[in-house]
Each structure stands twice: as C-alpha cells, then as structure tokens.
Amino acid sequence: MGFVVASAITILLVSKSAKGIHEIDDLLFGNVLVATPYQIYLMAIIIACIFIAHFLFYKKFTSITLDFEMARTSGMNARLWELMLYLTIGAAISIGIRTAGNLLITSFLIIPAANGLLISNKIRTVFITAISVSITSACIGFFLSYILDLPTSPCIVATLFIILCLTLPFRFLKRNL
Secondary structure, three states, rough: OOOHHHHHHHHHOOOOOOOOHHHHHHHHHHHHHHHHHHHHHHHHHHHHHHHHHHHHHHHHHHHHHOOHHHHHHHHHHHHHHHHHHHHHHHHHHHHHHHHHHHHHHHHHHHHHHHHHHHOOHHHHHHHHHHHHHHHHHHHHHHHHHHHHOOOOOHHHHHHHHHHHHHHHHHHHHHHHO
C-alpha cells in the first residue's frame, strides 16, 4: 500500500513539472540505454559500496534476516544491523529506479529470488541462482531489444518471466523426488 501511495504522490508532483509525462515515463519504465555517464559512475560507486558492506557483514545480515529474535538474544545489536541492511537495500533500489525505472528494478527484486527459491532451499544456492538468472536475463533482454527493435526494460522483464516459467517444472520435479 505504501508503494502505491508513494507512486501516486510522485505522479501528482511530477505531472506539474516542465518535463511532465516524460519524467513519469522515465521513473516508471526507465531507459537504461540513455543513462548518463554521471548516473553510471554514481551507480557503480554506490553498488560497489553496498557489495563490500554485504560481503563484510554477510553473517550479521543473514542472521537478522533469518531469525531476528535469535540474533537479538545472542547479543547482536539487531536493530542497528537491520537498519544497515534496509539502508543499503534502499540505496540500491533508489539509484536503480532513477537509472532503469520502476518496472525493471521491481522485476529484478522479485523474479530472480523466486527462481532461486523454486530451485533450492539453501540460501547460498538461492543467491547464486538469483544472480545467474539476473545476469542471463539482462544479456538476453538487451540482445532481443537490439535485434527486434523493442524497448529494453520490458524485454528484460519478459525474459525474466520466461525463465521463471521454465523454472516452475523443476519445483514439481523436486517435490516428487
């Protein structure tokens, strides 16, 4: 609900700007092909910092994510680490939406994780699967966008969805074994 309200307020505010509908279109759908060098450098720096933080504090982030109460009772300042996790995720999402649009970033947040969870219950395998699906779908989506002269973000989202659909039988096979 918060997302819907925030989106509505954004549309209302931006609709009165000089760029109007173009700004809304960029926020919702983005255009990764016209990102400025400044946006790319800024995104690379922020993502590198987030990657380093998640690499260094992987165990703490995993601990508070999987069992917050256990992390708290073990002496960890769970609220601080939870805040750090949310801040890093929020930074990644906000810079991603500004560069690539809401449609693509939301899809990258949900669909690769769903693929990973369909294939495995082990967190490491889920992460590896999600990263692999993300990279593969981005490459295929860019290629299809170029070859078929279609918008890039929707091509990547469609590729993510097709890969998800192809992954579904593995879940049923895994359940029957």
